[in-house]
Structure formats: structure tokens, C-alpha cells
Amino acid sequence: MRPSNIFRAASFRLAALYAAVFALSVAVLFGLVYWIAATALDGQLRASVSQDVASLEERFHSQGLDELTREINRRIQTRQGGIGYYVLEDPSGKRLTGNIPEAVSMPSSGWSHIVLPRDGRKKDEDGGDLDAPGIEAFCVQLDDGSRLLAGEDDRRIQEAREAIIQAFGWGGASALLLAAAGGAVLSLGFLRRVESINRAVVAIMDGNLAERVPTAQTRDDLDQLAVNFNAMLDRIQALMENVRQVSNDIAHDLRLPLSHLRQKLERVREARLGKEDCGNAVEQAIEDVDGVLRIFSAILRIAQIESGGRRPSFAMTDMTRLATFVAESYAPVAEERGQRLTARVDGEASVFGDQDLLTQMLVNLVENALKHCPEGARIEILLEARGNETRLSVCDDGPGIPEEERENVLQRFYRVDRSRALPGAGLGLALVKAAVELHKGSIALSDNNPGLRATLRFPSRR
Amino acid sequence: MKLLIIEDDAENAAYIAQGFRERGHVVDVASDGRQGLFMAGAGEFDVMIVDRMLPGMDGLGVVKTLRSAGVKTPVIFLTTMSGIDDRVEGLEAGGDDYLVKPFAFSELLARVNALARRPPILKEKTTLQVADLTMDLLARTVERSGRRIELQPLEFKILEYLMCNAGRVVTRTMLLEKVWDFHFDPQTNVVETNISRLRAKLNRDLGVDLIKTVRGAGYCLHAPE
Numbered sequence: 001m002r003p004s005n006i007f008r009a010a011s012f013r014l015a016a017l018y019a020a021v022f023a024l025s026v027a028v029l030f031g032l033v034y035w036i037a038a039t040a041l042d043g044q045l046r047a048s049v050s051q052d053v054a055s056l057e058e059r060f061h062s063q064g065l066d067e068l069t070r071e072i073n074r075r076i077q078t079r080q081g082g083i084g085y086y087v088l089e090d091p092s093g094k095r096l097t098g099n100i101p102e103a104v105s106m107p108s109s110g111w112s113h114i115v116l117p118r119d120g121r122k123k124d125e126d127g128g129d130l131d132a133p134g135i136e137a138f139c140v141q142l143d144d145g146s147r148l149l150a151g152e153d154d155r156r157i158q159e160a161r162e163a164i165i166q167a168f169g170w171g172g173a174s175a176l177l178l179a180a181a182g183g184a185v186l187s188l189g190f191l192r193r194v195e196s197i198n199r200a201v202v203a204i205m206d207g208n209l210a211e212r213v214p215t216a217q218t219r220d221d222l223d224q225l226a227v228n229f230n231a232m233l234d235r236i237q238a239l240m241e242n243v244r245q246v247s248n249d250i251a252h253d254l255r256l257p258l259s260h261l262r263q264k265l266e267r268v269r270e271a272r273l274g275k276e277d278c279g280n281a282v283e284q285a286i287e288d289v290d291g292v293l294r295i296f297s298a299i300l301r302i303a304q305i306e307s308g309g310r311r312p313s314f315a316m317t318d319m320t321r322l323a324t325f326v327a328e329s330y331a332p333v334a335e336e337r338g339q340r341l342t343a344r345v346d347g348e349a350s351v352f353g354d355q356d357l358l359t360q361m362l363v364n365l366v367e368n369a370l371k372h373c374p375e376g377a378r379i380e381i382l383l384e385a386r387g388n389e390t391r392l393s394v395c396d397d398g399p400g401i402p403e404e405e406r407e408n409v410l411q412r413f414y415r416v417d418r419s420r421a422l423p424g425a426g427l428g429l430a431l432v433k434a435a436v437e438l439h440k441g442s443i444a445l446s447d448n449n450p451g452l453r454a455t456l457r458f459p460s461r462r
Numbered sequence: 463m464k465l466l467i468i469e470d471d472a473e474n475a476a477y478i479a480q481g482f483r484e485r486g487h488v489v490d491v492a493s494d495g496r497q498g499l500f501m502a503g504a505g506e507f508d509v510m511i512v513d514r515m516l517p518g519m520d521g522l523g524v525v526k527t528l529r530s531a532g533v534k535t536p537v538i539f540l541t542t543m544s545g546i547d548d549r550v551e552g553l554e555a556g557g558d559d560y561l562v563k564p565f566a567f568s569e570l571l572a573r574v575n576a577l578a579r580r581p582p583i584l585k586e587k588t589t590l591q592v593a594d595l596t597m598d599l600l601a602r603t604v605e606r607s608g609r610r611i612e613l614q615p616l617e618f619k620i621l622e623y624l625m626c627n628a629g630r631v632v633t634r635t636m637l638l639e640k641v642w643d644f645h646f647d648p649q650t651n652v653v654e655t656n657i658s659r660l661r662a663k664l665n666r667d668l669g670v671d672l673i674k675t676v677r678g679a680g681y682c683l684h685a686p687e
Contacts, residue, residue, distance in 0.1 A: 286566075293564065297562070301646070325642075328616050330650075330652060333651065333652050333656075355643075356645050359643070360644075360646045367648060367650050371649070371650070428649065
């Protein structure tokens, strides 16, 4: 597989899109966390500064300016209980105490951000040093006009912000990397399977109809696709096989009667036949052609039944009537041959199916028995309605079919009698098989001790 | 009798036309659906022979159009043997009969005769009579020369069909379709055997055979000349 295929794969594009959406959501999350954290830290800082200012104001009210100055000095020196930076000016603006360089002018009342100049460090054009510690300061005017400033270093906030940025930087980068790698792996796996399907399709197009798409047993969508694809191929193969079989049948089994016909016609041409003989020969030739046409239409009929196009004509068909009628029609035929045909009908039975085909199935089975049984044979049509199926059997006490031949006789043109002494083309049972399968039923040939029992089973309609 | 053949296969059309002309009928031939439709609308015909597969407009379409325009002329469809559902479709489209190609001319002739002389919906007859043979359709009894003949239900059906078509040739296939409702070709002589049984019952002790076998065509029931 070429790498460029990876980028063409639909799954890769999906993975890339997914990664992009993921990155965007990470960015939004980062922004939110950053903003919330910064606001919270800021709020905390301001709260502690406010508290500090309030306690110092309290001290001023209770003990006066001098005591406040001392308290501030103490805090500056010990850096205990305090918040870091203080400035106290008397009403004239003279500094009483403080630890912020005097170069920094006293801001107006309220919150302000003071940037401390650092030794030996150049300030940038905005007058702020990016790395310089800033002070979040609060300034109040006391009752006597003196001014108090308290502030706290915001380095902690800066550090926290940096930590958040860094964490998200690493996290985001690795997440993106993982997403991209995952997408690539996914699309590679997907591509490999698509590729295997493609290879199978190409092989099939090249004529290897037996090729199948490998299935992964994962029961996912792609696997389901492969399974369905294989089922479709099975069906196509069966249909192709059907077509091939039909053309083979036509080629092989029509050639014989056609060449017989040709020989007969040649004899008519060569021998100087009298008018009557000539007429007879033509009569025979027409019979031969009719025979060929019969085989031809039987093949087509079987092929059409097998292709399954006849189901729309299905309806509930009264099998009792059908079996009785066929028995009545064929009893004289049997009698003429010195055989006996009877019907035993066990209750009412109906089958959901095509009446023409159901009739033909029974007629074919009966005619088969009549044809293969000797004089004196007894043939019985048996109709039984069971709980979930209807059984239609034709039983005889004739020669039967050897067990190993029973499967074969259901195939087209197969005849147990290799000498082909009996008339027929070996299509009767093949048609029955095709038709019963169209009805979702089955045919079974078994020993009737003696003779043959052909049983058709039709499922009851639910 | 005046016939219209709508058939694009010129050879087949000529074969059918010649066959009918030799028997003294007037035949018009249309070689495609539209022409056929036009001719069918313009002239009075006794029977139309319509091929299912036609260029321009297929046979089903032609007959459907004619039927919806109120043309009641009997129609026989010619179909190819590959279409096993053609029969139902043809009858649903308004056809009266169908015949699978290739066919014997005698078969087509018998069917066209049966269609052409079909009485235009008579009052329900309750008895049929041919020579000395009488059939009571209500009591379901048959008498010949005043003597009762016992028939099986199937034999009764065969005789009824023959008597309805008395004087006309009825082919083996027509009997299979109309009496047995078999739309396939059985491999045994089920028709012949049942007819000969019926014949034996009808002719018992009487010299005159009413059911005549027409060689290469079928059977014809008619009064002796």
C-alpha cells in the first residue's frame, strides 16, 4: 500500500477531522480553565489584600497613626502575618514608612498594578518589565488624610498561569499526536480491509468466481459488508452455474436428437422414397423436432423456476382436490398399462404455491412411476397434512432406485437407465426438485420396500 | 372469416397468413404494434392474432389499448416458450387465448376457429345436444338414444367441452388447458386414454362413433353425416 493512499482514505480524512475538532475543544477547555484559574487567583489575592488593609485601618482607628506606622514596620521587618508591600504617607505626602522604592509614585485610591523597577534591567518601551514582579496594590485614604497602600506580589499568579499554559501545551501536543497516530492506525487497518475486498473483487472480475472476501469475525459494519458481499457472490455464482449448466445441457442433450433428425432428413433426400414413405418420414421428422422443442422448453422452464421469478403467482392451493383430480386423470392411463393408481387423502390440505407447478410436480412423479413400473404395479398418491407441513408422496412397488443413484436422478438429464431405452429426457425429477425448492419445500426419495417412495414436503404457511 | 395478424417476424406472419388464406379466409398483416393498433381500430375482424413481442408497442399494450377503447374482437396471443408467466399476463391484458411459439398450424387453426365462432354470450344453456347425444348440465346426466350413460366427473367435463365445440376440431393441448387446466406437456397419453374411455362408454352397443379423431390435429365431436 502506498503512503499516499493513507491520505486518500475516507477514514484518514475522518481521523484528521476528528483530531481538528479535538484540538479545538482542547483549546476551548484551556481558555476556560486559564480564565477561571486566573480570575480565582486574582480574587484570592485581592481578598487577602483587602483583608489586610481592613485590619490596618482598624489599627489606625483604635490606636492612631503612630501605632499603625510601627505595626507596618514590624510587618515589613518580620514579613509575618503580612502580605509583602506597604507604603504609608502622611497627609502632606511625606512617606512615613514603606518598602516600595520611592521612585514609584503613590497611585490613586483603589486597585492598581505596580511594576517594580529592577536593578540593572532595562525596561521595555511600555515602561513595564515583562519579567519584573508586579504588585497588586490597594490604596486608601485614612480619615486624617494620610494614605495607606498595601500590596502583594502577583508572582504566584504569574507562575500558576505559566504552569497552566505549560500543562496544556504538553497535554495538547501529546493529545494531538495521539489523535493523529490513532487516525493513521485506524485508517491503515481500514484500508487494509478495503484493499482485501478490492483484491477479491478484482480477482472475481478476472474470472475467478470462487474468490471470496475475507471476513474478520468482528461483526462490525465492514465485516457485515464482507459477509453480505460473499452471500451476493454465492448467489451470483449459483446463477452463473445455472446458466452454464443450461448451456451445457442444451449443447449435449439436444445434439443427439438433432443429429438423429438430420440423418432422417438425409435419408429422405437420398433414397427415392414413394410419396407415402416421404410423408411418413416428414411426419417423423416433425415428431423429432417437437421432441427437441419439448426438451428445450423443459430446460427453460426449469431454469426459470430456479431463478425464482414465479413467486408472485403463489396462492393457497387445495391439494386435496389437486391430488384427487390427478389420480382420476391418470387411473385410466395406469389401467391401460396394466397398473393400478389410487389416491389416499388424509384430511384437508392446502399449500401456498403456484397451482400450475404443484400440478406439474405431482403429474411428473406419477408419470415417472407409471413409466418405470412394470405391469401389475400398484401406485399410490398419498397426501398427509401434518402440523407444520404437508406431505405429498407417490409410492410404487416397482423396481425402485438404488440408494446411491437417488441424489443423481434429481439432476438434469440424469438417467439411471444408461441405454436410454425408455422415452424421456431425464428432466421430470429435475423440474420437481426445482419447483419444490421454489416452494421452500424438499423432495426425498426413499425405499418403499419394494419400490420407490418420492415425498414432497411443503412447509405450512405461518 | 376476417383475421388480423400483428407479427413482426415476416416469415412467421407469411406462414400463418398463407395457411388461413388457403382455407378461404381474409387476412390482414401488421408488422408492428402501432400499425396493428391502427388497423384493428379501422376494420372489423373476427379474430386477431397478436405476437407478444413487437417493436414500437408490444402486444400486451396493443390489446390493452384496444380493450379500453371497447374493441371486443377475440385475441389470441403468440408467446415465446421462455415466458412461463406470459399466459396470466396475456389473459389479464384482455387476451382470450394464447399459443406458445413454435406451434403446429393445425393448433392455431383450431384455436382461432374456437374463438371466432364463440357465441356472443348466450343465455345459460341447460342442455346440450349433438345428434342422439343429450347432456343435461343441471342434473349432470348424459343420455344417448334415450339410454342413460354413467360418466365420471372428468369424463363429463371432457364431453361437455367437446359438445360446446361440436363440429370444431379440439386439439390435445386445448383439452389439456381447458379440461385439465394443465399448462405443460404431460409425457404420457393422458388425453388419449381418457378420450378413448369416454368414447367406449358413449359407443357401447352402437356402431356410430360421434368423437372423430382428426389425424395430426385433435378430436371433433359431430353428428354423423
